[in-house]
Amino acid sequence: MNCGHAVTLSVVPDSHLTSLNAVPVNESEDEPRAPYDPVPNGVPEVGVGPWPGEWPTGQEYDEQLLAEGDRRNVVDRYRYWRLDAIVADLDARRHDFHVAIENWQHDFNIGTIVRSANAFLAREVHIVGKRRWNRRGAMVTDRYQHVRHHATAEELAAYLHEQGVTLLGIDNLPGSQPIETLDLPRRCALLFGQEGPGLSEEARTVCDGTFSIAQFGSTRSINASAAAAIAMHTWIRQHADLSALDTWRG
Numbered sequence: 001m002n003c004g005h006a007v008t009l010s011v012v013p014d015s016h017l018t019s020l021n022a023v024p025v026n027e028s029e030d031e032p033r034a035p036y037d038p039v040p041n042g043v044p045e046v047g048v049g050p051w052p053g054e055w056p057t058g059q060e061y062d063e064q065l066l067a068e069g070d071r072r073n074v075v076d077r078y079r080y081w082r083l084d085a086i087v088a089d090l091d092a093r094r095h096d097f098h099v100a101i102e103n104w105q106h107d108f109n110i111g112t113i114v115r116s117a118n119a120f121l122a123r124e125v126h127i128v129g130k131r132r133w134n135r136r137g138a139m140v141t142d143r144y145q146h147v148r149h150h151a152t153a154e155e156l157a158a159y160l161h162e163q164g165v166t167l168l169g170i171d172n173l174p175g176s177q178p179i180e181t182l183d184l185p186r187r188c189a190l191l192f193g194q195e196g197p198g199l200s201e202e203a204r205t206v207c208d209g210t211f212s213i214a215q216f217g218s219t220r221s222i223n224a225s226a227a228a229a230i231a232m233h234t235w236i237r238q239h240a241d242l243s244a245l246d247t248w249r250g
Helices: 063-068 084-093 109-119 153-162 202-205 224-239
Strands: 097-103 125-129 147-150 166-170 188-192 209-212
Touching: 097 109, 097 153, 097 224, 109 125, 109 202, 109 224, 147 153, 153 166, 153 188, 153 202, 166 202, 166 224, 188 224
Parallel strands: 097 125, 097 188, 125 147, 166 188, 166 209
Antiparallel strands: none
């Protein structure tokens, strides 16, 4: 998070067009990954064993998981479910905010931000810059998200604006509005820069507004993934239905 100039917050009119600049990230370009990943670095007996007794018949269930057990890092609702069935169920409930991360230096924070985006059920995750990104911190949660790649911040802004989504940059720039008092638009994208330099000059230019997170200590900025979690949870506090039965608290 570095200092620079800020732009005035504006809301983009709704639209339902689709841009050709947004390219879904192809996992085949990354290293091979197991079909069912356990909790990374955890004990081997995480999750549940083989289904006891007669198997359920719903189409959402995966026969391999029913037979061998489900050691994935998923909430109990999704135990033994197929990956595509989980994604379909999440798609029916996704929130209206997007998350975007600049990726010029293969930042290790990106995976952690993606994991938080999954926890708060972001509509889409956007990688701006280099296509390959460090997935370690994601703990496999990227499989349950729609991840898109944009070569430039300008392409990201065009894609979002065509869908009526307001693009907001998060950085401690002069003139940025404090997130603690800002009413976030329901349909918005939260754009985070790289650890250290913060938002690029191009990103600052295309944002519809910028906001900052209040700090009271001696350090100049907070970790990018921590800032992302704070920003996403601010949207949740303002717009999410916290009384819904599909709100996980454990």
